[in-house]
Amino acid sequence: MNQSTVLKRYHIRIKKAKVNRSHAGNFLVLLLVIGLGVFVALPFVYAVGNAFKPLSELWLFPPLLFPRKPVLTNFLDLFGLLQNSWVPISRYLFNTILITVVGTAGQVIFASMCAYPLAKHPFPGSKFIFRLIFLSLMFGGAVTGIPSYLIMVKLRWIDTYWAVIIPAMGSTFGLYLMKQFMEQINDSMLEAAKIDGAGEWKTFWWIVMAQVKPAWLTLIVFSVQGLWNASPGTIIYSEQLKTFPYAVSQIVAGGIARAGVGSAMTVVMMTVPIIVFIFTQSNIIETMTSSGVKE
Amino acid sequence: MTRCRAAKAGSPFVAGIKNTIFRMKKYRFSYLFILPFLLIFITFTLVPVIIAISYSLTKFNMLQPPTFIWFENYRQLFLFDPLFLTAIKNTFLFAVITGPASYFLCLVLAWFLNDFSSKFRSILTLLFYAPTLANVFFVWQLIFNSDAYGLLNSYLLKLGVIAQPVQWLTDVRYIIPVLIFILLWASLGTSFLVLIAGFQNVDRTLYEAAAVDGVKNRWQELWFITLPYMRPQLRFAAVMSITGSFGIGPTIDILCGNPSTNYVAWTIMNHLNDYGGVRMEMGYACTIAAFLFIVMVSVNKFFQNLLSKVGQ
Numbered sequence: 001m002n003q004s005t006v007l008k009r010y011h012i013r014i015k016k017a018k019v020n021r022s023h024a025g026n027f028l029v030l031l032l033v034i035g036l037g038v039f040v041a042l043p044f045v046y047a048v049g050n051a052f053k054p055l056s057e058l059w060l061f062p063p064l065l066f067p068r069k070p071v072l073t074n075f076l077d078l079f080g081l082l083q084n085s086w087v088p089i090s091r092y093l094f095n096t097i098l099i100t101v102v103g104t105a106g107q108v109i110f111a112s113m114c115a116y117p118l119a120k121h122p123f124p125g126s127k128f129i130f131r132l133i134f135l136s137l138m139f140g141g142a143v144t145g146i147p148s149y150l151i152m153v154k155l156r157w158i159d160t161y162w163a164v165i166i167p168a169m170g171s172t173f174g175l176y177l178m179k180q181f182m183e184q185i186n187d188s189m190l191e192a193a194k195i196d197g198a199g200e201w202k203t204f205w206w207i208v209m210a211q212v213k214p215a216w217l218t219l220i221v222f223s224v225q226g227l228w229n230a231s232p233g234t235i236i237y238s239e240q241l242k243t244f245p246y247a248v249s250q251i252v253a254g255g256i257a258r259a260g261v262g263s264a265m266t267v268v269m270m271t272v273p274i275i276v277f278i279f280t281q282s283n284i285i286e287t288m289t290s291s292g293v294k295e
Numbered sequence: 296m297t298r299c300r301a302a303k304a305g306s307p308f309v310a311g312i313k314n315t316i317f318r319m320k321k322y323r324f325s326y327l328f329i330l331p332f333l334l335i336f337i338t339f340t341l342v343p344v345i346i347a348i349s350y351s352l353t354k355f356n357m358l359q360p361p362t363f364i365w366f367e368n369y370r371q372l373f374l375f376d377p378l379f380l381t382a383i384k385n386t387f388l389f390a391v392i393t394g395p396a397s398y399f400l401c402l403v404l405a406w407f408l409n410d411f412s413s414k415f416r417s418i419l420t421l422l423f424y425a426p427t428l429a430n431v432f433f434v435w436q437l438i439f440n441s442d443a444y445g446l447l448n449s450y451l452l453k454l455g456v457i458a459q460p461v462q463w464l465t466d467v468r469y470i471i472p473v474l475i476f477i478l479l480w481a482s483l484g485t486s487f488l489v490l491i492a493g494f495q496n497v498d499r500t501l502y503e504a505a506a507v508d509g510v511k512n513r514w515q516e517l518w519f520i521t522l523p524y525m526r527p528q529l530r531f532a533a534v535m536s537i538t539g540s541f542g543i544g545p546t547i548d549i550l551c552g553n554p555s556t557n558y559v560a561w562t563i564m565n566h567l568n569d570y571g572g573v574r575m576e577m578g579y580a581c582t583i584a585a586f587l588f589i590v591m592v593s594v595n596k597f598f599q600n601l602l603s604k605v606g607q
Contacts, residue, residue, distance in 0.1 A: 021410070021513060029407045036404065037422055040480060043434040044425060046446065050437070063446050114332035117325035124315045124322075129329070136340050137534050138595035142542040142564055143588040146571035146580045147343030147350070153357075170335030173485075200324040225428060234572050249433075262433070270429030274421070277428055281417055288492035292527020293534070293599070 047270075050263035051075070058259050074264035081251065081261055087239050089247055096228060096244035099164050104223040106169035108216050111178050116204050118175075119182035120190065130179065134293075136172045152235060163235040168227055174219040180290045181215035182208065214283035221280050225273050245269065344588060350581035357575050368582035378558060379566055379583075385471075386541065386563045390594075392475050394540035397482035398533060404483070405490035406517060420491055426481040432549050435477050439463035464551050467559045474547060474560055481546070484539055486532035493528030497521055522605050529605060533598045541591050544568065563587055 045065060050058065052070035083089070117123060118130050148167060149158075157163040185208060193203045209216070231245040248265045277284075319326075351368055355361035372379050404423060408416045438446040441462040448460040463473050497520070505520045522529065544564025551560050554569075563583060571580030 025513060026410070029410065033404070033407050033419065037419065040423055040426060040483075043431055043438065043480070044429075046438065047431055047434045063444060063449055110332040110335065114329040117322065117328045121322045121325045122318070123325040124319050126325070129333070132341070133336070135592065136336070138538055139344075139588050139591045140538050140542065142538075142544075142567075143347060143584050143591065144340055144343035146567060146577070146584055147346035148339050149571070150346060150350075150357075150577065151338060151342060166335060167339040170332060170339050172336065172340065175332060175336075200328070204328070259437075266431055266433065270425075270431055273428040274425060277424070278421060281420065284488060285420075285492045285495065288489045288528070289496045291489055291531050292493070292525070293530035294527055 044270075047263055047266050050260065051267045053260060053263075055260060074260040075268075077261050078251075078264045078268075087242075089244075091240060092242060092244045092247040095161075095241060096230075099161060099168075099230065099243065100224055100227040102161075103165045103168040103227045104220055106165065107171055107174050107223045108219045110169055111171070111175040111219060112209060112212070112216060113204065115175055115178035115182050116208055118179045120185070120187070120208075133172045133175055133179075137176060149234065158235055159238050159241065160236075161241065164227070164230060164232050168223065168230075171223065171226075174222060177218060177287055177291055178212065178215050180292070181212050181287055184290060185211050214286040217280050217283040218287040221273075221276055221284060224276060228272055229269075347581045347584040347588060350578055351585040353578045353581075355576075355578040355581075357577055361578060364578075368579050369586075371579070372582055372586070378561060379563075381558055382561045382563045382566045385559075385561055388471070389475070389478060389543055389562060390537075390540040392540075393478045393482045393543060394537050397479060397540070398486060398536040400479070401483055401487040401490050401532065401536070402529075405487060405494050406521075408491060409494040416491075420488070423483045424487060427484045427487075432477070432481070432546060435480075435550060436464070439473055441465060465556050467556050470551055470555055470560050474550065477550060478543060478546065482536075482539075484535065486535040486539075489528050489532040489535065490525075493525035493532070494521065496528070497524045526602065526605055530599055530602045533602055534595055537595050537598060538591065541587065 049064070049066045051074055052072070053064070053067040054069060054071045054073060057064055057067055057069070081089075118126050152158050152163050155162075157166075189207060189211075190203060193207045198207070229245055231243055231249065233246070236242060248262075248269055251262055251265055350361060352363060352365060353361035354364050354367075408419050411419065440446070440448065441460060441464065443449055443452055443460045445460065445463070447463065448457070451457045452460065461469065463469050501520050501524065502516060505516060510516050510519060542564060544562045544567075547555065547560050547562060547565065553565065554561060563586070567580055567583045567587065570576045570583065
């Protein structure tokens, strides 16, 4: 079997428009990508496999990658375990959903509102503000974590939802992407809106926001991804306010007895961001196209 | 117009101020628009940096008011804190692996994927980005588990490569290599997506023109056409990679415990969280944060300058 039949057989079409491509090179690229893909996928396959293993297969030697007789026991056990915990698991889930929804809505609205003038209005100070925002991408949470904690102590926000939600709304990564994307909007469209008598707010809300749909979808995905996985141990300590990922880590930390349930829970946890990403991928890539740093 | 000219004749400085005030009035709504975000940005990004730098010159434990001690914290940090030196060494080691090495990996993979059909490319993008989407580090704990039931140990035992289980995540000889391996696995993050987008964005006709001009293979095409064209994306991806590479402390905690055996995998982030989150020596913690700030910004600036030279 030669290389081109291999490619054809698996419906892998190498773009025809491209020039300067040798068959041997294409084949090598394919091999490398598949090899790396298997390496990246392995832990996921193992986690999903574990989630469907009955107890008798979890501790075989050597361990199985795939279950022989897949069962749903682990997912059912997860349900039972969740109902019997001291703080009901629905509470953890509610906390995570609340934080995710409010934080994401705030991030998208505030970041878009801020990005619009930065991209389209040459008001005094706009360049300076944008330079500060770009600078902030260069250090991020690693530097601001501890000082932010001190600020939250002063604001008496420790152990409240605000401590997680408000900083998430101020993600400069989202603002940066939004501003870069908004620069592509045609100025004549904004002027036409103004001539038609639309005020600044109306123009922003109905004209600009409709134009930047890929960008706000992207912001939603990144914000959800961050907040859905958030387990803010130091700023929230009341059991009733803790998040779902925390509950997951507690169950996973249960060790041998919980190995199956832990895997089931991990599968539930990772499904959400992956599904969201599948539906928004093309929008995210479109947003990233405009993300470049201009000279 | 005449007023403007009169002002210019008087003093360019006054004219400049007048112009600024005029534009501030004209765009007064813009300030309202940026206000909510800016307030959050100032409170949780700008002020923290100022706090980190100013408190780094004090002794502060959150119970007593801070006392000013000049550069005592910095002296302590660099001269009398051997653990911090370990942390610097490890942070730079991991930063090189998850920064430049991962950046290069992202670039090569994005380049490879660009040649596939769009459907296949989407699937592969999802696959390679999945480790960033879903935090499944605990699976690696099962794979590198220290007893005979760990996936790797059990297979190695069966094949007869090792005689007894290896303590992958606690033996000082293996911690760093195993961590590097796992961190590389998880390092295809935002920069990967940015580069995928960058490759797709290149004007297709350029390739045909280049072929006519005598570009012979894909390497020449990459260096002479593609990379210079996507320089803006290269720069943004670099910022994402570098910033991400300095913040990996928490991942190490999950995998190796906090602290890892004999502190072999200790990073600046761990040191920072230890003093700031556990010991509550905030002055000292802020010194570490301020140091991290300076290092991250300078490294980022350096690579921004370097990348602006691509293809020139």
